Amino acid sequence: MSDNQNLLAEQRRALILDEVRRRGGVRVNELTRKLNVSDMTVRRDLDALARQGVVEKVHGGAVPVVDASSHEPGFEAKSSLEMSAKEAIAKAAAELVVPGSAIALSGGTTTFALAQHLLDVPDLTVVTNSVRVSDVFDSAQRRSSQGPHPHGAPGAATVVLTGGVRTPSDSLVGPVADRAIRNLHFDLLFLGVHGISVEAGLSTPNLAEAETNRRFVQSARRVVVVADHTKWGTVGLSSFAPIAEVDTLVTDSGMPQSAREEISEHLRELVIAGEPRPADDT
Template sequence: MSDNQNLLAEQRRALILDEVRRRGGVRVNELTRKLGVSDMTVRRDLDTLARQGVIEKVHGGAVPVVEASTHEPGFEAKSGLELTAKEDIARAAAALVSPGSAIALSGGTTTYALAQHLLDVPDLTVVTNSVRVADVFHTAQRSSGQAQGAATVVLTGGVRTPSDSLVGPVADQAIAALHFDMLFLGVHGISVEAGLSTPNLAEAETNRRLVHSARRVIVVADHTKWGTVGLSSFAELEQVDTLVTDSGLPPEARAEISEHLRRLVVAGETDLAADL
């Protein structure tokens, strides 16, 4: 299958997922008419989304999965979701980073995508509690053999979560002793009421330390994270300097966010607020 076909399938599944979540359920025949594809194609898409754990198939269609606030999907399950949005967000977020900066990247699939866009930014110091993010830089340095201008990567210790983040007292102590210019933070959920949240209690505490050690906090989150609430809140929206998201964020959410954040960056669109 070509890259273009893969992209089309990814976009189609994103549309299906949005439709399921927005309407609370859809039927196969409605999706075939809306998308202009065959029943078989829609059913394959539903099978894929069901394997990723984001919908539940029912007779003749699909309904959204209602997740408990303690449910934490693994890295592989999350990595297949909203791929285009994450790439757009990563590209926009990378443009905020200057050479020679000290930055921190939390765990998550969006920060993982961001790490790959930062490989060409020289002389970075990168603090991360993500095994996956650290691997991006280490793999690139080993394959290129380049030392000059390569990022210095500080990987915290800690206990590994299902999303391949390192959390707990060891990670917290390491982060508390550091200070960085910018923190790029992936989140499980973001809302006006709960702020930033995660289903993992230990990860919430580690994220609090990251926020406290950063001069600027930049949340990187696709539109599906808006309105999601995990078990533990670790920061209020007012503690966030910038939210970088994708164009799927609805107008009402943008209006709410603009009341609480200094800057909203929608990837592929004009920056919606003045520079900090």
């Protein structure tokens, strides 16, 4: 794999993580040969993956960290992970939005990043169960009422925040949220996920959030999952939709080629942020 010599750090780490998960563990000397990089580079990559909590370093290598499927990190903890990837995904996903659309944004740090790219899109109606997403639009509208917007007039979206019980990731879930979503219809749903895989589909560690996300999917004409490469192969406690119900996955360039090929076999559209889309896409 001599071509990997020039891989970006995030792409190289994604390959390492894929190898760790597939084989159940790797050794440093194996990775140096496979990736054609130095021992020190591999150890730095393993340190970075260990800080993200996705691998555990052991003598001479690393093994996967298997979190409890019901463990749900808080919003701040998730915000510090894969920041550049989430920003790239948000920018690419925003290009899918047409002015005047009715869209829904689920909870999550990637949908939070996306919301900031939607502020200048005119005449949107935004339904969300994310307190953080709602705050993005509310703050922008307060600023616009106090003076000129630095990038021109903001889109002045109509925002509907569902009620519900607040989760550690600042999403509102449960019967109140479910009832609010049930009778609505969206042109486009942007869905953040804890995990996505061919076998388990879309999943979350929170049972109530799974039901609320299920309602979102049922109410959307088009379902767009926004998820960085580390979410592929992760499985939470509760599945809420099969992968066949996803129209588009927007992810980052760290997604390994083997995973891209598997995803393309099961999804209608795969968008890699920062890379050209196929010519027949519209």
